[in-house]
Amino acid sequence: MTARFYLREGRRFLSPLLLVTVWQIASACGLISARILPSPVQLAHTLWGLIKDGSLPTNLLVSLERVCLGFSLALVVGITLALISGLSSWGEDIIDSPLQILRTLPALALAPLFILWFGIGEEPKILLVFLGALFPIYLNLHKGIRNIDPKLLEVARTLDLSRAQTIRDVILPGALPDLLLGVRFAFGIAWLMLVVAEQVNAESGIGHMMMDAEDFLRTDIILVGLIVYGLLGLISDRLVRAGEWWLLAWQTQGSKRI
Known part of the structure; x- marks a missing residue:
């Protein structure tokens, strides 16, 4: 860089x-x-106190683990479903409609249902993050696949590329910008879902720390928790932007030549 x-x-x-x-x-x-x-200044003192007594690092690690697990699951499932739906008409008929129906359901309202199904452990929290991050990844990659320039596909046919080679060398690179955009949106929603998940029957995490602070009217701790969430969202977004800079270097160089 x-x-x-x-x-x-x-x-x-x-x-x-x-x-x-x-x-x-x-x-x-x-x-x-x-x-x-x-x-x-007061928030900085509160932040330092939470770091010294170990409560912030402990809860932060728990929150990061939940986001990483939920987001990783959403990335794998979202990319897989988008490839199946975007590369074949029968795949779209089978997959897209159920996902569009599921997308319209209020994910936050599913929290009580997840608790009934999976208990009050880690599963409902990770699944809420997964569900929130899934749709931006799926929708953007599906759009990117469907909007590939037909001229590029015609060139692939002219060069007699196999279907696997066309997907690998033409479709996936062409849809990569849309996928990365979806990843940026998904990270933002993942942190939002985590806030809700950690305030429902949680015994650890930044959200749980904020709920305890509410009981004792500690506005400073609540604000520290919000700032931590905001910084985590900003850092994750910058990491994706850095990945865009590296993965789409060919696109940037091409635009400079033009």
């Missing part, structure tokens, strides 16, 4: 830093009540 790339990445953090600075100044001037919205 070039220095220009890192400079662009650094600039993206300027506006959040400016917002935090304005927040701190407003708190110091008494414009914002510390009971309603603690200052960034």
Whole structure:
């Protein structure tokens, strides 16, 4: 990665830093009540206390494990279903309609049902993350496969490529930008689903830590939990963007030549 790339990445953090600075100044001037919205300095002290007593690292590792498991499952299932549905008409007839019906169901409302089916262990939490992340991956990859330029397929037929070679060398590279876009959306929804999952019969995780803080009216701990969720979402998004930069280098180079 070039220095220009890192400079662009650094600039993206300027506006959040400016917002935090304005927040701190407003708190110091008494414009914002510390009971309603603690200052960034106070939140930093709370964050350090949670790190020192080990509660934040422990709960963070649990939350990361749930997201990684649910998202990995969604990635494998979503890509598999999109390939089957996108590459054949019978596959689309069998797979797409049930998924579209399932997509319209409110995933958050399924939480009580998952608890009845799978108990209060890790399964319902991981499944909620999986269900939330599945549809962006499936829909975007399916769209990418279906929108492949017909001229490219014609070239593949002219070169007498087999179906497997056409899928590997033409369809999958052409649909990769859409898949990566779906992965970005899926990560955002995965963190959202995790917030809900960890506030329903959870005994650990960032969401559980926030629920305990609510019982003791600890607004600062709740805000720290929200900030951690936000930072995790931002970091995961930047990782996917870095993957785009690497995987789609051919596309970037082509646009520069044009």
